[in-house]
Amino acid sequence: MPTRTERAALAQLEHHRRHRLARALAVPHDGVVTLRMLRRSGLSRGQILVEIERGAWRKLGVHTVQVDDLGPKAPWWCALWESGASAVLDGATSLEAAGLTGWTEPQLHVSVRNGGIVRDLEGVRHHRLRDIGPSVRQGLRRTRPEVAVVRAAQWATSDRAAATLVAMTVQQRLVGVEALLERWESVGYSARRQVLDEVIRDVCDGAHSLNELDFATACRERGIPEPTRQVLRTGPKGQVYLDVFWGEFGVHVEIHGTQHYQGTAVIDDALRVNDLGLRDRDLISLQIPVLGLRTQPEPFFRQIRQALDEGARRAGRAPRPPAA
Incomplete structure (x- = not known):
């Protein structure tokens, strides 16, 4: 019959075996496995329960067990396993x-x-x-x-x-x-x-879908004078943008196509840059992401109105009324 020391050594070896096995199963799943995986690998319900009760492993649901450090994909695996085969x-x-x-x-x-x-x-x-x-x-x-x-x-x-x-x-x-x-x-x-x-x-x-009539109509609906000139251009790297000018007020608006669009910050960045541009002493130049016009237009049109008012003030006249 094995001595107490020998039994402890055997138990330790068995503990390490279970953990090596479980960690190998968990590698593709960022630290988690299912109870079915553990059972199919040869572990009994009792052996699995022992590791959970000892705190070595942690149940994350009915089917999911954490057996190693969690990686970023672990919550996705857990959500799938706990939500069913479909x-x-x-x-x-x-x-x-x-x-x-x-x-x-x-x-x-x-x-x-x-x-x-x-x-x-x-x-x-x-x-x-x-x-x-x-x-x-x-x-x-x-x-x-x-x-x-x-x-x-x-x-x-x-x-x-x-x-x-x-x-x-x-x-x-x-x-x-x-x-x-x-x-x-x-x-x-x-x-x-x-x-x-x-x-x-x-x-x-790209910006081709925001044509001159779209923008002129949007200005007219808000009581803003229509631009005196609009040009659709293609940049050196395929960057498409629409230049809008109110020459008599010294106001220029550059509408960036979606090639310029990188995350949610671009709209806030444009509004912030425009606030600085409104204080320019010469040409007032604004920039507007085309998706800003689609999803958050009013702050930009307020800035256009402010720019035209400021341009008119500098020129010593009031903005012309909107086109009929």
């Missing part, structure tokens, strides 16, 4: 899993088939859908980027966030413009139909 990452979470950078989503988005029984999970928003749509089934199950970006834009908390997600996804080349347009055209109802129609067209076609 579950897929969707929306912004699917885009992050596909490689989207520069975006932080407060919730994990998981889609499941409508009618399925799914437990509520902290930090996870479940979307029950009749048709989950095309998805990637190997590794982290997730909807394809063209599906995910359209849903992410519809589930976003604001029009600005929706525009940001669409622009960043295209710019980071996670989805092609043809696939995005085809998917958007297949969507029936959307609470953001108008704004997303405009944003997706802007992102896929």
Whole structure:
């Protein structure tokens, strides 16, 4: 019969064996495994329970066990395993899993088939859908980027966030413009139909979709004089922008196409730069991201009005009335 020392040594060896085995299983999943994986590897329920009760491993749900340090993908695996076999990452979470950078989503988005029984999970928003749509089934199950970006834009908390997600996804080349347009055209109802129609067209076609008549009409609707000259140009690196001039007031507005659009900060940056530009002693020059005009137009049109008033003051005259 083994001595106490020998039994302790054997127990220690068994402990190390279990942990080596569990960690090897967890490597592809950033520190987590399922109970089924552990059982299939040869561990008994009792052996698994011992490690959990000792605090060496930690249950994260009905199916998921943490057996090593958690990596950034661990919450995604946990959300999928706890949501059932039909579950897929969707929306912004699917885009992050596909490689989207520069975006932080407060919730994990998981889609499941409508009618399925799914437990509520902290930090996870479940979307029950009749048709989950095309998805990637190997590794982290997730909807394809063209599906995910359209849903992410519809589930976003604001029009600005929706525009940001669409622009960043295209710019980071996670989805092609043809696939995005085809998917958007297949969507029936959307609470953001108008704004997303405009944003997706802007992102896929550059500033060409914001033509002279669009901008002149927007000015006229707000009582702002129409520009005296507008020119659509292409920059040295394919950067498309629309130059707008009010020559008699010394005001120039440069409207940047979506090639300039990098994350949510660009709108705030433009507003801040414009505030500085309004204090210029010569030409007053403003810059406006085209998606800012789509999702947050009023602050920019207020700055245009302020620039025209300031230009008129410097020239010793009041701004002309808007065109009829």
